[in-house]
Every structure is written in C-alpha cells, then in structure tokens.
Amino acid sequence: MTRYAIDRARGALIAQWSTGIGETATTVADLPSALPHHELLRLSAGLTQLSHACWRCYTHPASVADHYGPGSLGRQRQQERDAFGTVHDFVVAADRTAWAQIDTRVQEAAHAVGRVLAFLDRPGLTTRIAGEVAAELAAVERAELGDLSERAGQAVALSREDTSPLQVVQADRLLRRHPFGCDALFTRLDPTAAAIAAAHWLHAAVVVTSRLTRAHPAQIVAAADQPVKPLAFESLTEVLGGLGAGVRPRQVVMTLVRNALHVGEGHLLGIIEARHRINAAERLIGEVHAEHPELAVGADTVHLPLTPLDPGRPAPDLLENLLHGIQSCWGFYERHVRATQPGGGLSVEGPRRQKLRRAFIVALRQEADSRHDRLL
Structure with missing residues (x-):
C-alpha cells in the first residue's frame, strides 16, 4: 500500500x-x-x-x-x-x-x-x-x-489470497531461465504466484538431489543453513510434504499464505493445526525436562509460532524460503559429489564445479518440465 x-x-x-x-x-x-x-x-x-x-x-x-x-x-x-x-x-x-x-x-x-x-x-x-x-x-x-x-x-x-494463472506461468518461465531466482521474481510479479512456481521448482530440485544422493527429502531440507530464519525449515517441510502427497503447488502455497494472513489479522483458521502445534510444544517441553531438569522450561516460557511465515508479509517470506531451498539442494548435491566421487574436490569457481552446476540445472529443468502439468 x-x-x-x-x-x-x-x-x-x-x-x-x-x-x-x-x-x-x-x-x-x-x-x-x-x-x-x-x-x-x-x-x-x-x-x-x-x-x-x-x-x-x-x-x-x-x-x-x-x-x-x-x-x-x-x-x-x-x-x-x-x-x-x-x-x-x-x-x-x-x-x-x-x-x-x-x-x-x-x-x-x-x-x-x-x-x-x-x-x-x-x-x-x-x-x-x-x-x-x-x-x-x-x-x-x-x-x-x-x-x-x-x-x-x-x-x-503484498500477499494475496488469490493469484492469476498467467502470473504463475510468467514466474515459471523466469525460474526456468534462473532456477536459483532473480530480482524480477520480486519486482515484477505477485509474490503468491511466484511462490507457487518456486514450490514447483523446489520439488523438482529435491527430487533431482534425492535421486543422486539417495537422501530423504527431509534430510536435504534439514541440511539447509537457517541461522536467520529458523522457521524456514518448517515452511519448506510443509510445502514438500504436500507436494509429495500429490497436492498441487497452488493449493499448498495458497493454504500457507491464507493461514498466515488470518494470523496477521488476529485469527486462527481451524483448531486442528493449533492443536498439532500445542501438542508438539508439549512434547518438546517433556523432552527438555527429561534431558535437562535444571532448566526452567514450561508452558509459559515456550514461544509457539502460529504460522511458519511472517504474518506481515507471508508470500514474499515464503518465496524467499523456497528459493533458499532450491539453492540448498544445489549445495547438498555438490557436497555429495565432493565426498563420493574420485577427484570430487572441486575448486570454488573451477571449471569442474561449473560443469557440475550446469548438470544440476539441466536435470532440474528436465524434472520440472516432466511435472509441468501439475503446476496449475
């Protein structure tokens, strides 16, 4: 505004x-x-x-x-x-x-x-x-x-409760050219539409990385460095869980964004999700008491986020998380090659690393294209 x-x-x-x-x-x-x-x-x-x-x-x-x-x-x-x-x-x-x-x-x-x-x-x-x-x-x-x-x-x-399919297609085209993201995703498009396309490409990146490394998707996402935005892991897990279960990117993203918008306005949409979060917090308190009884941790001291997204800007926040997830897949992919392939030690900007990066991008595009009918 x-x-x-x-x-x-x-x-x-x-x-x-x-x-x-x-x-x-x-x-x-x-x-x-x-x-x-x-x-x-x-x-x-x-x-x-x-x-x-x-x-x-x-x-x-x-x-x-x-x-x-x-x-x-x-x-x-x-x-x-x-x-x-x-x-x-x-x-x-x-x-x-x-x-x-x-x-x-x-x-x-x-x-x-x-x-x-x-x-x-x-x-x-x-x-x-x-x-x-x-x-x-x-x-x-x-x-x-x-x-x-x-x-x-x-x-x-702004974060919108609806989005144009045309904007999603435009975001998808941008990501095909720039799989790790670009400024245009943040300056030319509705962030909700961009997040829908980014969720599609994150899923493809996780599939490509998992196929090479044999790692579970949750392990790949967990390996992402999140010192500044600790809730990013939770949002990425929710997105991948939904997509892995066959839910379309639009439904997964819109549900997350709408829930966060409701929280931002002081409402909690549905009690099932709230009960799930409360139960998880109570389990965490129990684990802390069992391992560290000297810590004064209780129901009044645990911070319980009602949404994994910033309620003030959920769609841009989710878009940032998804792009970070794609970048993290590449990092996991690269580390696996370094650790497992003979001569895998790649210089920071050496030609072998660039060749591996191109191979990752080619595989990512092929995987995203194979699932294109699920985008909208």
Missing part, C-alpha cells in the same frame, strides 16, 4: 510505496506554509488508511471467500470493492456527504480525507488530492487485472 507523509523541510505531501527491492516516493502536492501542521498530519494519515483499505480489496478478493450470502464475508468484501465508485464524492464533497450512509472501511477512510480537505478549504489542494486518490484506485484496478506496471507494482510486496 502507499504511505503518505509530510515533508516539513520542503513543505510537501509525499507518497511512498515498495517496489519489491526498495522504496520509491513521489511528491503529491506542495503545501502552503500557513496550513496547520496537525491537520496536514490528519490528511496524510487518512490517505494512508484509504490506500490500505483499497489495497485490501486486492489482497482479500470477494471471489475467494467461503460464503457469499447476505451478511457473509464474501458480501462484505464485495461491498468494499463496490465502494470504489463512491470515493471521489467523499473526498471532494465532504460537506455534501456528511449525512451519507457509510457502510465500508473504504468510504470511512475517504470521508475522513474529505473532512480534512473541507476544513483546510484549499480548492487547489483538494484537486491534487482527488487526482492522487484516483491514481491509487487505478493502480489497484490494474493489479487486479495482473498488470503490475508503474504504480500498481507495489502489489509485488
């Missing part, structure tokens, strides 16, 4: 959003020095909240809601999306819409912006803000159609 701020040094309202590998900013309007600063802060806060409400229509589309009847989640989401058509009036004519019925968060945020603009009473500023809001709504609408160019590109930093 777009975040708005007041640059007091320049006397300007600025808008800032993520590009996937960094932040970009633009000037929305120059601000007269006579305007009260606290009201300008209210304006920036209202615009940020409006952007958040509008982009939530993108990340939480009505089409994937479980129910779609009167009072249902699906109906509420559709009402939020339909409210886009009322935003302009709330922003530019707060005095005339003061008694209008406000049914959605989108309308509430737009009305808050309109009230500040009405108080400031600067027609030029109102016109600039109306144009800014229109540009933000247009960006959301382009992202919904799968066009992540220009301002709609901020969608690459």
Whole structure:
C-alpha cells in the first residue's frame, strides 16, 4: 500500500510505496506554509488508511471467500470493492456527504480525507488530492487485472489470497531461465504466484538431489543453513510434504499464505493445526525436562509460532524460503559429489564445479518440465 507523509523541510505531501527491492516516493502536492501542521498530519494519515483499505480489496478478493450470502464475508468484501465508485464524492464533497450512509472501511477512510480537505478549504489542494486518490484506485484496478506496471507494482510486496494463472506461468518461465531466482521474481510479479512456481521448482530440485544422493527429502531440507530464519525449515517441510502427497503447488502455497494472513489479522483458521502445534510444544517441553531438569522450561516460557511465515508479509517470506531451498539442494548435491566421487574436490569457481552446476540445472529443468502439468 502507499504511505503518505509530510515533508516539513520542503513543505510537501509525499507518497511512498515498495517496489519489491526498495522504496520509491513521489511528491503529491506542495503545501502552503500557513496550513496547520496537525491537520496536514490528519490528511496524510487518512490517505494512508484509504490506500490500505483499497489495497485490501486486492489482497482479500470477494471471489475467494467461503460464503457469499447476505451478511457473509464474501458480501462484505464485495461491498468494499463496490465502494470504489463512491470515493471521489467523499473526498471532494465532504460537506455534501456528511449525512451519507457509510457502510465500508473504504468510504470511512475517504470521508475522513474529505473532512480534512473541507476544513483546510484549499480548492487547489483538494484537486491534487482527488487526482492522487484516483491514481491509487487505478493502480489497484490494474493489479487486479495482473498488470503490475508503474504504480500498481507495489502489489509485488503484498500477499494475496488469490493469484492469476498467467502470473504463475510468467514466474515459471523466469525460474526456468534462473532456477536459483532473480530480482524480477520480486519486482515484477505477485509474490503468491511466484511462490507457487518456486514450490514447483523446489520439488523438482529435491527430487533431482534425492535421486543422486539417495537422501530423504527431509534430510536435504534439514541440511539447509537457517541461522536467520529458523522457521524456514518448517515452511519448506510443509510445502514438500504436500507436494509429495500429490497436492498441487497452488493449493499448498495458497493454504500457507491464507493461514498466515488470518494470523496477521488476529485469527486462527481451524483448531486442528493449533492443536498439532500445542501438542508438539508439549512434547518438546517433556523432552527438555527429561534431558535437562535444571532448566526452567514450561508452558509459559515456550514461544509457539502460529504460522511458519511472517504474518506481515507471508508470500514474499515464503518465496524467499523456497528459493533458499532450491539453492540448498544445489549445495547438498555438490557436497555429495565432493565426498563420493574420485577427484570430487572441486575448486570454488573451477571449471569442474561449473560443469557440475550446469548438470544440476539441466536435470532440474528436465524434472520440472516432466511435472509441468501439475503446476496449475
């Protein structure tokens, strides 16, 4: 989403959003020095909240809601999306819409912006803000159609409960050219779609590595170095477990992302998974007590993650984990060759190592191609 701020040094309202590998900013309007600063802060806060409400229509589309009847989640989401058509009036004519019925968060945020603009009473500023809001709504609408160019590109930093098959295909093509990942996966594509394709390629990488080394997939994933993101192992295990059981990448990834999004909003989807995690924590406590009775470890001291992903950015987090998993497969593959083949000691960047890397990539592409009908 777009975040708005007041640059007091320049006397300007600025808008800032993520590009996937960094932040970009633009000037929305120059601000007269006579305007009260606290009201300008209210304006920036209202615009940020409006952007958040509008982009939530993108990340939480009505089409994937479980129910779609009167009072249902699906109906509420559709009402939020339909409210886009009322935003302009709330922003530019707060005095005339003061008694209008406000049914959605989108309308509430737009009305808050309109009230500040009405108080400031600067027609030029109102016109600039109306144009800014229109540009933000247009960006959301382009992202919904799968066009992540220009301002709609901020969608690459968001996690969506649905994704375009076309975006998955595009991510698959990128991974075929760059099996270990590339910037374009993070800057041009919906991260949920990219994660679906990356899960497909991770499965292929594990199969290729396991075929050569005779190691179990869990052993290959466990060998990955995870000093910074210890929960990455759990997310990779869940992905590979599902794919190994015949579940399609889309279903596996969407389940993980949706659950994390629910956790991020303070909800736990289903009690079976929670019970599983609690039971695992209790077993861990028992093992620690048995081996180290001197440690004060109890139910109140164990940190129990409700999801293996970062709830604030689950899709980008999962994509990072999956690409790390592919890289780890190559590392496991290479170490096995070093340890088992005569003359397997390969220099860090020597020609033999490069030849082995190319062989791994060729085998990886062949395996991914053989499973291509399972991608979507």
